[in-house]
Amino acid sequence: MDLEKIKQGAKLILEGIGEDPEREGLMDTPDRIARMCEEIFGGLEQDAAEHFEKKFHATSNNMVLEKDITFYSVCEHHLLPFYGKAHVAYIPGDKVAGLSKIARTVEVFARRPQIQENMTAQIADALEQHLEPKGVMVLLEAEHMCMTMRGVQKPGTKTVTTIVRGAFAEDMMLQQTFLQMVNKG
Ligand SMILES: Nc1nc2c(ncn2[C@@H]2O[C@H](COP(=O)(O)OP(=O)(O)OP(=O)(O)O)[C@@H](O)[C@H]2O)c(=O)[nH]1
Numbered sequence: 001m002d003l004e005k006i007k008q009g010a011k012l013i014l015e016g017i018g019e020d021p022e023r024e025g026l027m028d029t030p031d032r033i034a035r036m037c038e039e040i041f042g043g044l045e046q047d048a049a050e051h052f053e054k055k056f057h058a059t060s061n062n063m064v065l066e067k068d069i070t071f072y073s074v075c076e077h078h079l080l081p082f083y084g085k086a087h088v089a090y091i092p093g094d095k096v097a098g099l100s101k102i103a104r105t106v107e108v109f110a111r112r113p114q115i116q117e118n119m120t121a122q123i124a125d126a127l128e129q130h131l132e133p134k135g136v137m138v139l140l141e142a143e144h145m146c147m148t149m150r151g152v153q154k155p156g157t158k159t160v161t162t163i164v165r166g167a168f169a170e171d172m173m174l175q176q177t178f179l180q181m182v183n184k185g
């Protein structure tokens, strides 16, 4: 990441809004913003593959569900946060991943400029590619700050996105079970 460029950009925005970037309270802000970008856009420098190097042999083919994974992302249209919960399920093939790796995969795709639909699909793609499961289902529910603190100004509105792949696409009962397990059915 080019931290110098981020600092210059942050300073320009402050000047653009008519602020004095040299005043005491703002003096260190471009530097803070650069360090913050390293954190909130850190997923750009990660590949989900690195979280699937270690896998375990599956002893059952029952659904594995990680639910209520809190995530914070940034909408690519306004660079304002959207945040909420991810629920990720898969039906194992031969292998299962360490449980934390599902949440780490969510982080890889949350920590970049995003739209919620693409983030949902990218999580499903990564699981399909690296775990070769029999099926994957991902549901994200999030509140978008660009719809609350500006624009249409509708606080409390939740955007829900889903992706179903493999067995979940073929079997409505499986989808229903997933939805019941995440209390959406
Ligand atoms: N599909 C989708 N849209 C998003 C997401 N995050 C923000 N948006 C929307 O992106 C759209 C951008 O619309 P534009 O008309 O180009 O921008 P705008 O004039 O700032 O839009 P308003 O928010 O309606 O004021 C808005 O409708 C946002 O609500 C997302 O994750 N997925």
Ligand SMILES: [Zn+2]
Pocket (backbone or CB within 6 Å): 075, 076, 077, 078, 079, 080, 144, 146, 147
């Ligand atoms: Zn937005």
